[in-house]
Amino acid sequence: MLDVPIYGRIATLELFRPHGETQDLLFIATERYKFCVLQWDADANEVITRAMGDVSDRIGRPTDNGQIGIIDPDCRLIGLHLYDGLFKVIPFDNKGQLKEAFNIRLEELQVLDIKFLYGCPKPTIVVLYQDNKDARHVKTYEVSLKDKDFVEGPWSQNNLDNGADLLIPVPPPFCGVLIIGEETIVYCSASAFKAIPIRPSITRAYGRVDADGSRYLLGDHSGLLHLLVIAHEKEKVTGLKIELLGETSIASTISYLDNAFVYVGSSYGDSQLIKLNLQPDAKGSYVEVLERYVNLGPIVDFCVVDLERQGQGQVVTCSGAYKDGSLRIVRNGIGINEQASVELQGIKGMWSLRSATDDLYDTFLVVSFISETRILAMNLEDELEETEIEGFCSQVQTLFCHDAVHNQLVQVTSSSVRLVSSTSRELRHEWHAPADYSINVATANATQVLLATRGGHLVYLEIGDGILIEKKHAQLKYDISCLDINPIGENPNFSNLAAVGMWTDISVRIFSLPDLNLITEEHLGGEIIPRSVLLCAFEGIPYLLCALGDGHLLNFLLNTTTGELTDRKKVSLGTQPITLRTFSSKNTTHVFAASDRPTVIYSSNKKLLYSNVNLKEVSHMCPFNSAAFPDSLAIAKEGELTIGTIDDIQKLHIRSIPLGEHARRICHQEQSRTFAICSLKYNQSSTEDSEMHFIRLLDDQTFEFISTYSLDQFEYGCSILSCSFSDDSNAYYCVGTAYVMPEENEPTKGRILVFMVEDGKLQLVAEKETKGAVYSLNAFNGKLLAAINQKIQLYKWMLRDDGTRELQSECGHHGHILALYVQTRGDFIVVGDLMKSISLLIYKHEEGAIEERARDYNANWMSAVEILDDDIYLGAENNFNLFTVRKNSEGATDEERGRLEVVGEYHLGEFVNRFRHGSLVMRLPDSDVGQIPTIIFGTVNGVIGVIASLPQDQYVFMEKLQTNLRKVIKGVGGLSHEQWRSFYSEKKTVDSRNFLDGDLIESFLDLGRSRMEEISKTMNVSVEELMKRVEELTRLH
């Protein structure tokens, strides 16, 4: 799988194949009116841009119903409907190249859908539109390329279903078009008109099953999948049939792949790969879900919590909509699920051993200490119990252990190498190191042993049946710090290469085996000695990994025949020495780097990736795949030995809690260890669609509903907050609601409900009626600050004479259109308005009043706000932009002080619903990045992102790097990164400023060495330094 960034929001995506082409081309148009034609180059494994351009116009108003991009089935032209009243045509010439575009006037103003018809001598479109009286019609137009105009088409059809929203062009031999309405489906062509009634539903997506267009899959708004069949006699359409197949996620796209496999893409739930069975299952469904692809969108709200109390944040999102609503717990890094642990101090090394060479499971766990070696094994009760292997020497520290061929085990101590039978557990053979040459380091595989003694002696042994044979001996100049002979060639038991790390000259050397000839020597530079080397292969590519004593890791591509090392890369994993070990998970080999910041090294798309493990310091690790604990790892932490399984090897871990209803707001309460959500359940079973709204309480470990409070009819939960009040130590959940009456434009009534959690139950302790929807609630100076329609209102928590509590309004502030998003800091209140950007209010204690301090006078329609620090506030707005404003308290005039100055602007290309302070990574207090504040955001598309406030000097440096990267990394389709990130709204487009694109900057690490050097040269900074600083950035998420 290749994934390439597109610098734009993709508005249309169409595959087509011009005449004479052997493969399909991809047409992409972005919402900012750029288009490109892409081709896949299978040899180079990359995307080639065939054509690109701009299709924006000065004239016309952008369409409300989204952009339409279609391609004539005979590849004569591309049609675009981008502006009301205009149809843009990009013709193809004979060679399949694009010619100059032109506009044709389209009289229909409210266009719902446009498609090209099949089998027409001239390119012909069919237009579904709505007239002034809200009636819907279709009509056809031929596109005359010569006259650059429309000619009246072959047919039209008036007064369709009022919910008709989708056109499906039918390919030859039938041709014509299917018009999908909410209550009827119509087949229409010049010669035929067939209609069938359907159960009321809104069809959102379709997929064609057969090339002849006789069957279609239709997905509706409630996730039901139907099969629509065009009944025909030869080439004459005789009727339509529709059949329910089953339920899927609510589909936004349906692609019939082949052989009854269908991909259902969903923007409200997980996307799915399904199989359509010939026979229905017990529930009458023909649909079998084979695979699910995680989709977090739409993230309407989320909170950042530290459930495991490890100092690492997790994000819990309200994801999905309708029936596919769920909570998702998103965690960074790889978790270890602890199965067992024992207290053991001073572990110096660990190895697992099998009781027979062909055993599936490990039996023994050898744990080495400074002056003894203990052997643990699983007993019959599946408990780890100390045992003995008679042939092993247990009074000294073990340097290395390994399973060997012929049911043997190898133990290396500082004085000897012992070969022990794994069945009889008796010593079979022993090789003694010469008297004055104690063994320092050793390594082994199933047939080989390599050890290094004092004085730089390297000894190579081979393992026979009951015998150790000293094959070769070499004298090196310096002492040896580490060794590895992990087999990466074809033979899994024998390695042709040995990697050796050296003291003094700080180098790694590659020796050939068995002749022990030096074939490569690579000096590492610096003064830190290599502490662990490892030969390993990821996705078939051999690497040499070399870990240094200061927590850095070098990796090289290794040529297994010549021993040559290329493509050196250095990353910093921690600050302490690293020990490298391989392990397998899901039949793939990964590397565990044990250090103060344990990391798993794995490979994806032939690129090495590093994912931190959610553990603090780990000194040693070895895989321990026992019958009782399959696929487990033994991990030596400070004073403890843990056995646990490891998560899937990937960066982000997402756990899904399906709710079956749509969660809209979430918050966590530390004291009661619960989450509370506002949710709504759609009731589609009854004849009329109804909604039920709830406040639900969930346990923060099990995520089970433990208590529910039903809201009144028409009452919606709009906001939720966990807080406590001054003079009251209890923690409360406050919920703001709105009564949404069908006849009212804007809610005029709502409530603030105050709950306490008692015995796991929600207890209503106070309620307060409000004059509108409570869009936001904030804890504010031990009081409650609510945003109610256009007003900001402050409530005190008062003790009544009878000992009960109530909310009493203290003061308020008008002057907003709708105060949708509110954040507070100290006495300051930052308000994000429906359409009037950000304003800053201040609460004056003496007067007990809230006053406006400053405002941004731009007309931004807000979607989220957050306070970055005392002076800078962050906002997200309706056109997918981010911006920051600064309080100008030093301004000379009232006018200046009363104005929030826009300081940063950026086009994110995502609709942000929520910002929250927090971080997904564990912060190491001693590192620089630990001091950088971060904000997490969640978007409609399910994106979770991080915004970090960089110090000025780092920003300047990274901005320079970004500028240089823009020159080196060209966007796919010729799309410009600079243009893409420019702040873009109805009124203006300005270059981004004071924002950087972290994804672009981090892509520096994926560049080849030569391009890195090119950038390093222009920046006048060494490649190593650049990599180090970019890697520091990657630590932020």
Added chain:
Amino acid sequence: MWKEIGDRESGKLRPNSFITRIRSNRVSSLQLSNHKEIVSPHRGAINSLQVDLTEGRYLLSGASDASLAVYDIQRATDYDGGGLIAKHKPILLVDKQHQNGHKFAISTAIWYPIDTGLFVTGSYDHHVNVWDTNTTQVVMDFKMPGKVYRTAMSSLATSHMLIATATEDVQVRLCDMASGAFSHTLSGHRDGIMAVEWSTSSEWVLVTGGCDGAIRLWDIRRAGCFSVLDQSHSQLGRRPPLLERSTTKVSTSKCSLPGQTSSAKARAPQRKGSSGSGSKHSGSSRILRHAKGSAKQRLHPGLLSSQDRATAHYGAVIGLKATEDGMYLLSAGSDSRLRLWDIQSGCNTLVHFEIVRLQSSKAIQLAVTQDSALVFVPCMTSVKAFDVWTGKASMTLHGHYEHVNCCWYGAHDQELYTGGNDRQILIWSPPKLISEDVDEGDRRTGQPLAVDQDNWSD
């Protein structure tokens, strides 16, 4: 609105549809503002109103007593009615006493489109003045040959700073702010010019309307006007013929397919909502138009004399407004008609606006909403809002005691500002729910909420 916000949040409603929907909801509920007032200092009829195009913050008004004023409409100067009614007093006022003040009525006052540092006024005293906002001094002065009725600057212009002026004179003059001199004199109208408007799609195209009933379109890079709108030319549906397309070929191909032409007409009225009304003169006028088109090619500059005589209104053209999408033009005439023109084809779309009467003596200032859905027209003492595509009156705003002269739609807040002969500037806004605030803690200022504006609304 909570529902729309919820739908936007979960991706069911596109952000731009969200804006459109909220805006049109708000516009449809316009009423005399219950929370915002402008304190008018003028002692004569208000003739011109404009909010600046950069921030949407400063309202500029010009009045018949030769006074002009600027108000900050985003920040109130003080509050009334218990802090609930924001009063906006002028933050800048120039009247006859001012050393550079106009002698007679100010008929037009417009902002420099790029920033609020400059504004331009035109007066019956034959002068067009350019003012520095910060110093309130005239920095440039153009002497016109007669009373100035209207001025206009292009909000799109990046390469010129021209003030187009409509005066009593038959010529349109373009005053160049860069040089301080007239850069163009456009001749064609046969009578004084009441209305002038720049195109919203090209910085070079100017539209003018005269007392001769003609609306002329000019490309200021070329000599002469390139189009005169003809009210009887109403065959919308076909685009202007192409250069390489020969007249004969087109006419034959079209005539040979009568079915096609008639169907082409059938879709023209689709937008107008009155189908089949224009089917009396079909094929012949089509050919005529093509002939005209080719003639235009030959004769430009200076059109065919018959075309040159075309009129847009029976009577003077007293107001012009281009829609923001650059595709349509609205014109008001002293014949009490409002017409919607398709700019590209120059066709009268024949939308029938249900207007009873327009004042005929004075130029009026129309306003259109951002999405071109509604047009606001001063109709005697009221302001009416019409649906642009059907012509139906959707709102009638009563508030002024005397004739209304001008209106300006503030797209930022979906507010309408109107000025009339009664010397008042009224704000029409979506209502705010301020029935509340009888809350316990909030009784500090007392609540005599005597909504005295109610006086205005009947």
